[in-house]
Amino acid sequence: MGAGHFPFMSNIRVLVAKLGLDGHDRGAKVIARALRDAGMEVVYTGLRQTPEMIVDAALQEDVQVIGLSILSGAHMAIVPRVLRLLHDKGMDDVAVVVGGIIPDEDAAELQKQGCAGVFQPGATLEEITGFVRSVARAR
Amino acid sequence: MLHRTLSGVPLENHYGPDDVREAEPPPGEFPFTRGIHRTMYRGKLWTMRQFSGFATPEETNRRYRYLLDQGQTGLSVAFDLPTLMGFDASHPNSYGEVGKCGVSICSLADMETLFDGIPLGEVSVSMTINSPAAIIWAMYLAVAEKQGAAWNSLNGTLQNDILKEYIAQKEFIYPPRPSMRLVTDTIEFAARHVPRYNPVSISGYHIREAGSTAAQELAFTLRDGVEYVEWAIERGLAIDEFAPRLSFFFNSHSDFFEEIAKFRAARRIWARLMRDRYGARDERSTRLRFHAQTAGCSLTWQQPNNNVVRTATQALAAVLGGCQSLHTNSLDEAYALPSEQAVTLALRTQQIIAHETGAPLVADPLGGSYFLESLTDRLEAQALDYIGRIDGMGGMIAAIERGFPQSEIAQASYRYQQEVERGERLIVGVNAFTQDLGQPIEILQIDRAAEEAQVAKLRALRVRRGSGAVESALGQLRRAADNGVNTMPALLGCVRAYATLGEMCDVLRESFGVWVEQAVL
Numbered sequence: 001m002g003a004g005h006f007p008f009m010s011n012i013r014v015l016v017a018k019l020g021l022d023g024h025d026r027g028a029k030v031i032a033r034a035l036r037d038a039g040m041e042v043v044y045t046g047l048r049q050t051p052e053m054i055v056d057a058a059l060q061e062d063v064q065v066i067g068l069s070i071l072s073g074a075h076m077a078i079v080p081r082v083l084r085l086l087h088d089k090g091m092d093d094v095a096v097v098v099g100g101i102i103p104d105e106d107a108a109e110l111q112k113q114g115c116a117g118v119f120q121p122g123a124t125l126e127e128i129t130g131f132v133r134s135v136a137r138a139r
Numbered sequence: 140m141l142h143r144t145l146s147g148v149p150l151e152n153h154y155g156p157d158d159v160r161e162a163e164p165p166p167g168e169f170p171f172t173r174g175i176h177r178t179m180y181r182g183k184l185w186t187m188r189q190f191s192g193f194a195t196p197e198e199t200n201r202r203y204r205y206l207l208d209q210g211q212t213g214l215s216v217a218f219d220l221p222t223l224m225g226f227d228a229s230h231p232n233s234y235g236e237v238g239k240c241g242v243s244i245c246s247l248a249d250m251e252t253l254f255d256g257i258p259l260g261e262v263s264v265s266m267t268i269n270s271p272a273a274i275i276w277a278m279y280l281a282v283a284e285k286q287g288a289a290w291n292s293l294n295g296t297l298q299n300d301i302l303k304e305y306i307a308q309k310e311f312i313y314p315p316r317p318s319m320r321l322v323t324d325t326i327e328f329a330a331r332h333v334p335r336y337n338p339v340s341i342s343g344y345h346i347r348e349a350g351s352t353a354a355q356e357l358a359f360t361l362r363d364g365v366e367y368v369e370w371a372i373e374r375g376l377a378i379d380e381f382a383p384r385l386s387f388f389f390n391s392h393s394d395f396f397e398e399i400a401k402f403r404a405a406r407r408i409w410a411r412l413m414r415d416r417y418g419a420r421d422e423r424s425t426r427l428r429f430h431a432q433t434a435g436c437s438l439t440w441q442q443p444n445n446n447v448v449r450t451a452t453q454a455l456a457a458v459l460g461g462c463q464s465l466h467t468n469s470l471d472e473a474y475a476l477p478s479e480q481a482v483t484l485a486l487r488t489q490q491i492i493a494h495e496t497g498a499p500l501v502a503d504p505l506g507g508s509y510f511l512e513s514l515t516d517r518l519e520a521q522a523l524d525y526i527g528r529i530d531g532m533g534g535m536i537a538a539i540e541r542g543f544p545q546s547e548i549a550q551a552s553y554r555y556q557q558e559v560e561r562g563e564r565l566i567v568g569v570n571a572f573t574q575d576l577g578q579p580i581e582i583l584q585i586d587r588a589a590e591e592a593q594v595a596k597l598r599a600l601r602v603r604r605g606s607g608a609v610e611s612a613l614g615q616l617r618r619a620a621d622n623g624v625n626t627m628p629a630l631l632g633c634v635r636a637y638a639t640l641g642e643m644c645d646v647l648r649e650s651f652g653v654w655v656e657q658a659v660l
Contacts, residue, residue, distance in 0.1 A: 021220035021236050023309030026350050026436075029549050029660055030556050036660075046658035047309055050232075072220055073475065073585065077235020103474060103582065121440035121473055122569055125560050 012136040013063040017045040017054045019079070022072035027099060031067060034125040035132060051081040058086070058094055064136040065116075070100040075110070083114045095135040099123070141563050145394035146352035147554075148517055154509035160516065166461075166502035170410035172403045172515065173503035174461040175426040180499030186464035187489045188265060190432065192217030192242035193476050194589035196252035199242040203257060205479065211486060213464060214257070215265040217241035217476075218275070223310045225271045225644030228593035238589030240476070241267075245597050246639045250278040251285065260288030265296040265340070265430070265464075270312040272299035273321050274643050277630040280333065296337040296386055296430070299325055302363040302535055303342050305656070306544045307349035312644060315536045317651035321626060323370045328627040330381045337386040339367055340430065346544075347390035348436045350552020353401045354518055356390060358525030359535075359544050361408055365526070366535040368417055378417045382424035391457040391465075392434040393449060399505060400514035402429070402460030408519055408526075431457035432466040438473040442568035443580050446470040451488050458498050459505055465489055475582040542659040549659060600637060608636040613646050620650035 016032040018025055025047060036042045043061045045054065058066050068079060079098055086094055095116040102110070107118040116135045119128055142150050151158075164170075167177030176182055189211055192199045203214055218241040221233035227245045228237045237243045244250055254264075259282060268275045276297050283293055301318040304311045311318065322339060329338035343360035351359070364385060371381050389405065391398050409427040413419040433453035438446045447470050454467045467485040469477030477485070492498055505511045532538045539545070558564045565571040612633040619629040626647075633643050 021224050021226075021232060023304075024349075025309060025658075026348070026552050030350075030553055032660055033549075033553050034556075044658055044660055046656060072236060073239035074220075074235035077587075101474065125556065 012040040012065070012133060013043070013061060014040050014065045014067055014132060014136070015043050015045065015054070015058050015061055015063045016067045016069070017049045017057070018047045019049055019051070019054065019068045019070045019082070020072055020074050021048060022070055022074070023047055024071045025069070027071070028067075028069035031069070031099065031125070031128060034129055035067075038129040038133070040132070040136075051078060051085050054082055055085040055089060055091070059089065059091065063094065064139045065095045065097060065132050067132065068096065068098045070098065073101065075100060075102055076106055079110055079115065080113055087114075093139050095139060097132060097135070099128070141558070144353070144397040144514075145392060146354055146397060148354075148397065148514065154513050156509065158509050158513040160512070163506060163512075169414070169422070169425060171406040171426055173506045175406065175428060175463075177502070179461060179502035180458075181502075184493055184499060185458065185462055186213045186263065187211050187486060187493075188213040188215045188430065188464045188466055189482055189486055190215040190217050190267065190466050191482065192219075193583070194238035194242065194585050195592050196242055196244065196249045198589070200253055200255055200257070202479070206482070206486070207257070207262070209483060209486060210490065213263045213265065215466065216253070216267065218266075218268055219243045220310075222275075222640060223268065223270070225312050225640060225648075227597055227639050227641030228590060229597050230641055233590070235590075237593055238585055243589065243593045244275065244278070244640065245593060246600055246637050247278050247281055247634050248596070248600055248637060250275075250282050254282050254286075258288065259283040259286055260292050263294035263296075265298070267298045269298055269301055269304050269308070269310055270318065271640060271644055272297050273325050273626060273630055274634070274640055276325060276338075277627065277634040281631065281634050290333045291335065293333055293336050296340045297325065298340045298342060298388070300339055300342045300363065300388075302366060302539065303345050303360070305539045305654075306346055306359055306363075307351070307548060308345035309656070311654050311656075313647065313651040314654045315539060319366070319370050319536070320623075321647075322367060323374050324625045324627050326367065326371050326381050327374055327376060327625060329384060330376060334384070337384050340386045340388045341367065342388040344388050344390045344432055346548065347392060347434065349548050350436075350555060351548045352551050353392065353394070353397050354521035355525065355544070355547055355551060357401050357405055357408075357518060358522035358529075360387065360389070361405065361412070361522065362526050362529045362535050364409065365412065365416075369534070372417070378413070378419045379421040379424050382413055382417070382419055383421060383426075387427055387429040389429050389431050390434050391431045391453040391460070391462075393437050393453060395452060395456050396511055396514055397518070398453070398456040399460040400511055400518050402431075402457070402462065403503075403511075403515045404519040404522065405429070406461070407515070408522060428463045430464040430466070431460070431462040433457070433468045435468055435472060438468060438470075439566065439568050440473040442574065442576065443470050443473060445568055446473070447484065447488070450485060451492070454488055455492055455496070455498060458492055461503060471580055471582055474580065476585070478581065478583045542657065545659040597639065600639070604637040609633075609638045609642070612636040612638055613642060616643060616646050617650060620647055
């Protein structure tokens with residue numbers, strides 16, 4: 001129990017973060033557990049993370065992948081800020097994967113801006129864990 | 140196929156006389172398993188109350204007038220995330236979030252616009268607001284005052300259920316104990332000054348949406364209710380002074396019979412708790428009144444038209460379970476806030492159930508079914524077991540502090556998701572009968588104009604209002620918060636001086652502190 005680390009054999013490290021004011025954490029928690037059960041090391045930030053907090057945590061925890069969960073509709077305002085901060089800090093090698101209620105045109109735009117992947121409702125845990133593994137290995 | 144309810148209760152092939160106890164008393168009689176009124180919907184149909192709010196108060200006011208014109212019989216306000224979290228639209232944390240999930244309210248001026256032309260003395264209004272509930276309610280009372288509506292004529296409901304925020308919905312500002320004090324302030328103020336208003340709507344809806352089982356929803360909600368009762372008694376109120384105005388809010392999910400059983404079990408458990416544990420004498424204190432909303436988490440992104448069918452069966456379960464008011468979700472809500480066309484269809488779904496199916500003509504029409512009575516007993520037993528465990532921990536706040544309900548819900552939601560992944564539970568259009576249709580519907584888009592408009596209005600307000608009066612009112616709020624007196628009179632003073640939501644919440648943040656949860660996976 002509690003936030004923190006889940007050390008396993010894998011060397012894939014993932015930060016799962018709730019971005020913005022949105023408190024809906026059911027999806028983020030299910031994904032964090034699924035990644036952990038798939039053998040990755042998962043750090044879950046908890047709620048209400050600003051882009052600055054997320055990028056700092058990614059640096060501290062030395063993760064290859066950041067998974068952002070956002071269901072509030074504010075993704076087009078806040079996700080690009082995370083991408084910009086990562087770029088400013090020379091952390092372009094960290095892959096950003098977004099999950100939530102993201103309409104098709106927004107998903108395309110976020111990928112254009114540098115998100116490695118965008119998962120909409122209905123994506124399976126298997127697809128998501130497989131994707132995270134593949135982008136982490138590519139880093 | 141799993142031979143279990145959606146919540147995991149194992150099911151027999153069929154049920155018979157050996158599965159039920161003695162017959163329940165008729166509807167309208169203690170413990171009200173069969174309904175809180177003898178005549179049920181023959182006496183009064185449920186209130187059709189669609190939860191609604193987006194962008195600016197001006198735009199939401201237009202939607203409310205439209206819904207009332209379409210035959211909706213009550214209003215229900217959805218606020219945006221900055222409002223729910225006690226930030227003005229101009230706060231840096233509000234960036235990108237203003238008006239997205241509901242309407243943005245920053246001061247009394249916004250509230251006046253929201254209810255412009257809507258007589259609060261006649262229309263009952265429910266408001267989904269929790270941490271800043273006392274502040275928003277003060278704004279509402281001030282608008283009623285300006286419209287000339289007497290407080291003792293007001294009907295409506297404040298959600299104001301902070302405990303389920305720590306458990307599930309997670310829109311909290313202050314730590315649990317000072318938050319409970321604010322809730323108790325509103326219960327006390329309502330009992331003394333706004334006697335027909337429901338100051339708390341004890342909510343299982345969000346607990347279920349966060350992934351709980353039906354039994355967990357039932358248990359945690361009723362145990363939250365017990366916590367509010369104990370705090371109000373501790374404040375010096377007599378049980379029958381406030382318990383008649385406690386109301387409830389449940390989810391109506393997809394497992395048809397389990398949901399009907401849940402509503403029936405809720406009434407039976409609450410009636411007995413109020414009479415036997417708290418000595419309620421007034422029968423109204425023992426009647427559990429509830430609003431129901433169909434399950435948002437059951438709506439699918441794929442094949443969204445299927446959501447109309449899901450919502451219809453969930454709504455029918457709520458009606459057969461004896462709800463007092465109902466919200467039906469719109470087919471497009473897995474994508475966005477609903478379009479006007481979608482919300483009209485959702486309202487029509489209720490109207491068809493009310494006027495074409497015959498379902499409202501007989502009270503508790505499924506009462507006496509071997510299966511339903513057995514399932515009602517089963518859910519009651521599971522809920523009482525949880526309630527006993529939480530009592531043993533020292534109450535709900537202690538349970539929340541040790542992460543107990545949060546962890547039970549996280550386990551249940553992970554288990555459910557795995558069942559779906561393994562194909563043990565089929566969801567039409569998701570893991571069965573799939574079609575690749577792309578994004579097939581038009582959705583409501585809320586642009587950044589709402590944020591800009593709200594920020595501009597705030598700037599003008601700060602110039603227009605008398606800053607001396609604001610400072611003095613905020614000072615009185617600070618003293619009330621620090622000295623432990625009821626905050627409602629000081630909040631009314633702040634609101635009337637046009638202090639902003641963020642300013643009032645900041646005073647309380649300084650006095651009470653803020654809550655950061657230990658995340659439970």
